[in-house]
Amino acid sequence: MTALLDTALPTVSARIYPRGGLDVLSRDEVAKLRDASTGIHDLLRRCALAVLTSGSASDDPRAARELYPNFDIQVHQQDRGAVIDLIHAPAMAFVDGELIRGVAELLFAVVRDLAYTAIELGCDQSSLQTSDDITDAVFRLLRNARILHPTEPNLVVCWGGHSISRDEYVYTKQVGYELGLRGLDICTGCGPGAMKGPMKGATIAHAKQRRRRTRYIGITEPGIIAAESPNPIVNHLVIMPDIEKRLEAFVRIAHGIIVFPGGVGTAEEILYLLGILMREENAGLPFPLILTGPTPSAPYFEQIDRFLRLTLGEAATSRYEIVIGDPAAVAKRMASGIRKVREHRIAQKDSFFFNWSVHIPFEFQRPFIPTHEAMATLDLRPGRKPYELAADLRRAFSGIVAGNVKEEGMRRIEAHGPFEIHGDADYMRSLDALLRAFVEQRRMKIAGEYRPCYRVLA
Structure with missing residues (x-):
């Protein structure tokens, strides 16, 4: 990588050579990523800028572009492989003129996923006409991102808000720590707040347990990534084409889900999952779902619980449990629930890495x-x-x-x-x-x- 530090603005122009899953691109993929007329290049630029400003405290998707109006990214294919030129990139992504390695990996993931979506699915995804088509597309996107591994069930998806209190954030770290001690990996929406906390807690626990192959998966989509830039702990980033495929990806790869306090996005996720679990086809499906937060957050979950009982009925409450102020209890119950998931997958001959058995109706996928x-x-x-x-x-x-x-x-x-x-x-x-x-x-x-x-x- 060669770099040239701009003196007028806090930006860096650099040429980088991707590795690990993005060694080569086809001419068609490069052409799609460079084509301004289809909107793909603008999408690439926005997603790349979000990754390069990882750690930003803003949730305004337009803020980064206003701060770095001259930023651009160009993808080339040379005889020796792919090359990416960054023009007027945020200097915060570099150390002594070198792009931070973790940031580089996330940037390569952006290029990989957008290229795959543009070529394999098509920009309008018009070929995805049935529920099976959409599920297959979600599977292929995750496989292309190298997320699917035939390992023992141990992946906990954590949902929660990007804007939470300090006490709530500390609590998410404590839960993540307890999960990590029990050998569980973390997947979140990849942003700050309740999406960062569990990963941060798990890193310490994984280090104490000397676990070296750890997964901190962040799943996002183009409309949200600029407002919720990937946090620095994410080591596997996946960009799904839309919110519905993002939600399905969470459910398909999760062995259990923990919900921390959040806002409307968290409420959306809860309703998505409960709507699926309340289907008759999923009645016998083990799927641990725990709503949790520190003691001061108890009223938050009481209000969520009342809303769910009013709208979805008392039957909805059988699919989740609320645990307040006890990180260790949350981790123990989740670990126990995942053991039941493992037993069920074996009995049903379902894979450990992708939950084919859960029925997701088309109205949740469209x-x-x-x-x-x-x-x-x-x-x-x-x-x-x-x-x-x-x-x-x-x-x-x-x-x-x-x-x-x-x-x-x-x-x-x-x-x-x-x-x-x-x-x-x-x-x-x-x-x-x-x-x-x-x-x-x-x-x-x-x-x-x-x-x-x-x-x-x-």
């Missing part, structure tokens, strides 16, 4: 575009099957996430005003109370005054 019309016509009324209602509630929260931190959603709000969410009066009162609590507890944005991107109407 990408949802949160336009004002789509948000206003969500069917949020009693009398529907719980999984059907969960699917639409998930879309409502997904739309709010888009309006909060995704650039396209933010543009829609700026142009047309807040989304309107309609539904049953009791549901809407509970939803409004939940969202107000998120705002008051500063779970919507890391910094600055939050202006709601939604209106809840009965």
